[in-house]
Amino acid sequence: MRKNNYMTVSKQVLIVIIALISNVLSAQHQTITSKSSSDFWKNVQFGGGIGLGFGSGYTNISLAPSAIYNFNEYVALGLGAQYTYAKQQNYYASHLYGGSIIGLFNPLPQVQLSAELEELRVNINLDGSNSNSQDYWNTGLFLGAGYRSGNVTMGARYNVLNDNNNIYGSAFMPFVRVYF
Structure with a gap:
């Protein structure tokens, strides 16, 4: 029982x-x-960057769209994608593609602090030699600060994971961030 x-x-x-x-x-x-589903989209901003670089046998084309969600006037979180094609005539051609997660903090309306985790796949083909081609993943963790005016932020960021095998020439780099 x-x-x-x-x-x-x-x-x-x-x-x-x-x-x-x-x-x-x-x-x-x-x-x-x-709640209206449009409330969500009122807090979403789209932006990103486009880069073009040309010079004596060198070409660099970059596209990096992104979107952020503003939780409030201080904190935003977003996702980004990136594709870059770079070629040095008679030396190499490379393709870089991947994504990132970015967190933004605005302690004051004009000040923006950021943390961005970026993961890129790097494919480098050396001209004239398939055996020297390289394919690998590159991870970057960027901490940055910038001056914000309206939808535009200009500043600098630092890759705290920088090492000698990094795809960037320097751990420290300037940025311009635009969101609409």
């Missing part, structure tokens, strides 16, 4: 727990759906 009693009580407790959870989930669903 004891075992049956235990099973009955267990079933009743399980039913009560499921009922409570479904009630809470239903209330959350009603709260979420009562």
Whole structure:
């Protein structure tokens, strides 16, 4: 008899727990759906960068779209994608592609602090030699600060994971960030 009693009580407790959870989930669903879906898009900004560089046998083309979600006037979080083609005539051609996650903090309206984790796939083909081609992943963690005016922020960032095998010439680099 004891075992049956235990099973009955267990079933009743399980039913009560499921009922409570479904009630809470239903209330959350009603709260979420009562907000207009356009409220989400009011807090989203799109932007990114385009780069073109040409000179004596060198070509560099870069495209880096991104989007951020502003949680409030101080904090934003976003995602970005990047593609870069670089070629030095008679030396190499490279393709870099990947993505990033960026966090922005605005302690004052004119000051923007940032942290960005970037992961790029690097493909380098040396001219005249397929055996010297390289394919690898490059990770960067950039901490930055900038001056913000409207939708534009100008500043500098530093790659704290910089090493001798890094694809960038320096760990320190300037940036211009634009979001609409």
